[in-house]
Amino acid sequence: MAVERIWLDVPFAEKDEAKAAGARWDQAARRWYSPRPGIAGLGRWAARADVPRLLPGEDRSLGSGLFVDLVPSSCWFTNVRSCVAPQDWDRLRRMIYARAQNRCEACGAGQDREAQRRLEAHERWTYDRARQVQTLKRLICLCTDCHTVTHFGLAQVRGLAPQARAHLIKVTGLTPDQADRHIAEAFELWQARSRTTWTLDLSILTDAGITLAPPPDAATRADLARDALRAEAGGVPRQFECEGRTGARRSQ
Structure with missing residues (x-):
């Protein structure tokens, strides 16, 4: 039986370390995962809950389109x-x-x-x-x-x-x-x-x-x-x- 992938949150700077520990890369999802449970060394990257698609208090209508948006x-x-x-x-x-x-x-x-x-x-x-x-x-x-x-x-x-x-x-x-x-x-x-x-x-x-x-x-x-x-x-x-x-x- 196929085992459900265990998704990981791997910062870019740590990708080589995660790969060496057994992590795999899903090109379609553009995300690292553990191919099976219990791989030693991958627990530190265990995925947390996803961020909500609308952040609390976020205004999705603010600043639509392309314009020069200079930061002070x-x-x-x-x-x-x-x-x-x-x-x-x-x-x-x-x-x-x-x-x-x-x-x-x-x-x-x-x-x-x-x-x-x-x-x-x-x-x-x-x-x-x-x-x-x-x-x-x-x-x-x-x-x-x-x-x-x-x-x-x-x-x-x-x-x-x-x-x-x-x-x-x-x-x-x-x-x-x-x-x-x-x-x-x-x-x-x-x-x-x-x-x-x-x-x-x-x-x-x-x-x-x-x-x-x-x-x-x-x-x-x-x-x-x-x-x-x-x-x-x-x-x-x-x-x-x-x-x-x-x-x-x-x-x-």
Whole structure:
């Protein structure tokens, strides 16, 4: 008789270790599993309950479509993945991709290894200026190309701005002039938001049973962002230097 597979939550960094311990990979489900019960060494990756398809308090209508969605400089490189325990991240991203039927929620594309197009999770936030709180309100599935558009400033650092602009035009139907205005307006909004040091509200995750590591405190995020940018660009370009006491920067 066939034995039901025992699913595992294996972080990417631990896949080789899990494979050596006897785990197998299901290409269709894109998930690791134990082929039989009782394999010593695989218990540490035993799957927990699936994350609910609608996170508590999540707004699935927020921020639909493709647009430049720049994160304030106070939260650069402090994304959801950096705050979630690796095994819980695996549970979370699996839910995000599954409810999107493994398609990009902006352009409809699927994963294509030959085209180097992956599926990735992206955060949508709301901003309460009075309370200085940046609240996670939605998680969406984007392909690599659409994700590059949303983080247009990072695309600039990586030398991908022309490709990102072309993809924005292709998906949205904007004219080149309209696309340029949209990008400029997104940076203006980003500059205004970057003058505030935001407190992160990730309660839609904690209320769903996701384990969080404490995010870096606001006072250290600027240093983390600067170090990460140096790693990306081999040195912080002039446009990324701090603007006086506000700590706002000119590009994401």
